[in-house]
Ligand SMILES: NC(=O)C1=CN([C@@H]2O[C@H](COP(=O)(O)OP(=O)(O)OC[C@H]3O[C@@H](n4cnc5c(N)ncnc54)[C@H](OP(=O)(O)O)[C@@H]3O)[C@@H](O)[C@H]2O)C=CC1
């Protein structure tokens with residue numbers, strides 16, 4: 001089995017069929033809605049909050065709200081629907097979360113998307129949660145994860161998941177690979193390729209994206225949507241704390257399984273880091289779209305489908321993908 005990661009792959013160009021990159025269509029239908037680009041900011045507390053979720057939805061981008069202020073979720077769904085915007089939230093699998101699904105149903109607040117956000121998503125509790133959501137909120141599009149194997153994808157799809165999220169440990173603030181020895185860190189792109197062979201429903205590639213070109217590579221290897229944390233962490237709108245050091249601005253980015261998130265030092269599988277301040281997130285989203293349009297033109301097509309068929313070469317191998325402990 002060939003093993004590789006984002007930095008090991010180069011896609012091979014085909015003859016261009018457009019006169020301008022602006023002709024290339026980056027839109028993607030994912031579940032009940034269509035979005036401008038196949039990218040979603042990670043559902044982490046330093047990446048997304050309510051105001052950013054609202055502005056992303058208004059501007060035609062996908063978002064998934066995090067689950068770390070559980071008491072705010074019902075009101076959030078209500079507010080989004082009141083403003084005629086789609087509602088997309090996350091849940092865990094502890095007993096309270098099963099009650100929360102019943103609460104949503106009783107209040108007739110039906111999220112358009114629910115993401116089951118668990119480190120080791122190939123588990124009976126996630127399967128139980130998929131069944132539970134489908135029983136109480138049958139019209140909600142359910143994203144389940146995270147998994148790193150074709151068996152994981154198959155089991156969650158068979159349980160009723162509408163999409164699965166792939167990526168155990170490739171994230172920038174992830175230390176799962178170092179603390180447990182497990183995961184797709186260092187071979188996330190190859191794992192995505194393996195999972196895509198088994199998938200009959202959309203996949204979200206989650207973690208390890210370091211450049212805009214990695215979005216195109218994710219599409220090539222089977223993703224319908226790409227979840228990104230670190231590239232979104234440094235913006236004016238990012239909820240992470242802004243910090244100034246020696247006159248340079250940074251923003252905090254921490255893992256959802258870090259001590260900072262948990263407030264305790266148990267089962268820590270995430271770290272905190274500072275990322276350079278990057279200005280307005282709108283500029284980053286526009287640049288991502290333009291880079292993706294350019295990638296589509298190199299693929300010799302006019303839309304994202306062209307990226308799924310391009311040839312590629314493996315140019316080198318490196319297991320840490322630039323990350324440090
Ligand atoms: N994509 C990735 O690589 C990773 C992502 N994360 C992120 O960190 C956050 C916290 O994740 P998570 O710890 O799952 O969420 P929770 O802390 O909500 O744990 C969910 C439940 O699953 C149990 N659980 C967690 N891990 C395992 C495991 N390996 N084996 C058996 N049971 C387990 C927990 O019990 P108990 O705590 O008692 O074990 C708990 O009951 C999430 O946002 C997740 O996405 C974390 C690690 C890796």
Ligand SMILES: Nc1nc2c(ncn2[C@@H]2O[C@H](COP(=O)(O)O)[C@@H](O)[C@H]2O)c(=O)[nH]1
Nearest residue numbers: 042171172174207208229230255256257270
């Ligand atoms: N192992 C851990 N993974 C984590 C943690 N918090 C979030 N994540 C995952 O990382 C991606 C974002 O990756 P990036 O490379 O784009 O920065 C995120 O979507 C989660 O799946 C954590 O504490 N530990």
